[in-house]
Amino acid sequence: MDPLLNEFDLFVRTRTPALLRSAYLLTGDQYLAEDLVQSALARTHRAWNRLHETGNAEAYTRKIMYHLQVSWWRRRRVAESMPGDMPEPRGGDSTPDHAQRTTLRLTLRSALARLSAKQRAVLVLRFFEDRTESEAAELLGVTVGTVKSQTFKALAKLRSVAPELAELYVTEGTAR
Numbered sequence: 001m002d003p004l005l006n007e008f009d010l011f012v013r014t015r016t017p018a019l020l021r022s023a024y025l026l027t028g029d030q031y032l033a034e035d036l037v038q039s040a041l042a043r044t045h046r047a048w049n050r051l052h053e054t055g056n057a058e059a060y061t062r063k064i065m066y067h068l069q070v071s072w073w074r075r076r077r078v079a080e081s082m083p084g085d086m087p088e089p090r091g092g093d094s095t096p097d098h099a100q101r102t103t104l105r106l107t108l109r110s111a112l113a114r115l116s117a118k119q120r121a122v123l124v125l126r127f128f129e130d131r132t133e134s135e136a137a138e139l140l141g142v143t144v145g146t147v148k149s150q151t152f153k154a155l156a157k158l159r160s161v162a163p164e165l166a167e168l169y170v171t172e173g174t175a176r
Contacts, residue, residue, distance in 0.1 A: 008048050011057055012041060019061060025124040026069045028113060036072075040064040062129075066139040069121060104165075111162035119154035122147055 016037060023033035023040075044051065044061045051057040112120055118140075125136040126147070133151075137144045158165065 004048060004052060007052050008045060015058055022124060023065055025128055026121050028120060036065055036068055039068055063139055070140050107162050107164055111158050114161050115154050115157060119150050122150040123154050126151055
């Protein structure tokens with residue numbers, strides 16, 4: 001088997017769960033997330049010859065995901081729902097209380113469903129992916145001002161529709 005194909009196969013197997021988590025947060029739907037990751041990986045495969053040597057494959061794939069999501073939300077204006085389950089990272093669980101964790105997930109899912117796709121994408125990039133405002137703007141193809149205003153609006157909406165999220169973070173000692 002071709003060594004480049006082996007490298008790409010290993011990349012897909014190891015990074016897909018993390019890519020799916022990000023895609024789910026961007027799309028709000030498990031099936032759309034899978035489509036987004038699949039499309040991004042197909043484009044990554046086409047560029048694999050130049051990506052595997054530089055080690056930028058994941059960054060390239062994530063950038064493709066963000067660009068595809070922006071183009072999809074510009075094309076489609078349909079009501080959104082979040083029916084799927086968010087993929088969980090494998091490994092240790094830092095929250096031993098299952099009821100508290102379930103409540104947090106349900107509250108977060110409901111709150112995120114009330115945001116626009118653009119607001120959700122900005123929050124994912126800024127807080128889940130830990131990107132700077134300028135990085136988020138570049139990835140989404142918008143201005144830094146748009147990232148700032150969408151972040152402000154999204155956080156304000158989250159505070160109004162789910163004030164209990166702030167309480168959960170304070171009790172866990174992770175308030176920012």
